[in-house]
Amino acid sequence: MxxxxxxxxxxxxxxxxxxxxxxxxxxxxxxxxxxxxxxxxxxxxxxxxxxxxxxxxxxxxxxxxxxxxxxxxxxxxxxxxxxxxxxxxxxxxxYLICTPETLVATSVPAGFELFAPKTDDEIAGVIAVQNEAFGSPGDAGPADLDRQRGVARRGAVFVGARTADGRYAGGGGTVVPSDGICEVGGIAVGAAHRNRGLAGAITAEIAGRLFESGVEVAWLEAGGDDSWRVYERVGFRPAGQRLYIARY
Incomplete structure (x- = not known):
């Protein structure tokens, strides 16, 4: 692997x-x-x-x-x-991997819906929640929208979450699949909507859409103990080690 x-x-x-x-x-x-x-x-x-x-x-x-x-x-x-x-x-x-056999069906928490962002406003709204969740608050610019639309045209998955009254609550996506394998990333939930199972539902929805398109293995990295537990609950399992190394 x-x-x-x-x-x-x-x-x-x-x-x-x-x-x-x-x-x-x-x-x-x-x-x-x-x-x-x-x-x-x-x-x-x-x-x-x-x-x-x-x-x-x-x-x-x-x-x-x-x-x-x-x-x-x-x-x-x-x-x-x-x-x-x-x-x-x-x-x-x-890193953790998930296959169609290990994916666990996960319900969307009450009061939320998952959707595939299509319009500029929808894409920008989900990216803004991701930016805030990852400590870089700010709106999505034209380059961000172009980047997301570009990978979507090549098969990447992008899922958003919003409340019943239309507020953007979270989201996540993937890179472009390659040779039956695809990385999942950017799983984020706004601070006001956490600890309700939304991150797991988003992750499971993304993996499910990948598998429906023919992808065999979805993989991701957990940023801490909390996210590790979320991903394991929906069927991701530890599989190997990756290194991040840089000079700033």
Missing amino acids: DLRIQRAVVANLRTRPNAAESGPFVLGLDHGTDSPHINYATPVPGAEITAADVDALVAAFGARPPRLEYVTSCAPGLEKLLLGAGLAVEARNE
């Missing part, structure tokens, strides 16, 4: 608007945002990597801080090279 996940990450980064290659690395760049969670690199699994390759990668980022995300078992000697180039470990995360 580690190799399959890493290959999917490589494929996803190659779809970024300004993607680039540097030796054994793929840089998933999008000049429309400064977010380090979008602009990062990953190694091509199985490639030989040298210190000179790492130096070239750092240079390829230009003015951007060099940052990588990858499955550790797919490049076991890379961390040492990156540390030697002045990068520092940002996080070590365990």
Whole structure:
């Protein structure tokens, strides 16, 4: 599974608007945002990597801080090279996977509905809730809307949640599926609507839509104990380790 996940990450980064290659690395760049969670690199699994390759990668980022995300078992000697180039470990995360067989049917909490955002107002409303939940309050700009519409055209899933009176309450989405596998991310619930089962319902809805489209494996990373429990309740199971490493 580690190799399959890493290959999917490589494929996803190659779809970024300004993607680039540097030796054994793929840089998933999008000049429309400064977010380090979008602009990062990953190694091509199985490639030989040298210190000179790492130096070239750092240079390829230009003015951007060099940052990588990858499955550790797919490049076991890379961390040492990156540390030697002045990068520092940002996080070590365990990723979880879900399949159609493990997905647990989950009810939407009373007072909420889940929907697929279509209009600019709907997309912007859900993104605003996500931004606030992740500590970056702000409205969605034209580049955010274009980015979301672009991945949706290529098969990504985007789900929003709102109250009966139309207030946006949460949401989440995916990257573009690749080779039967897809990453789920951005699961967020507004502060006023938490601890009611909405995050689990959103996650299960996204996974279900992926499986209906033919995806075989959905995967994600948990940001803490609370989210870990949410994802396990809807059928996600630990499967491997990923490293986040950067120089700021």
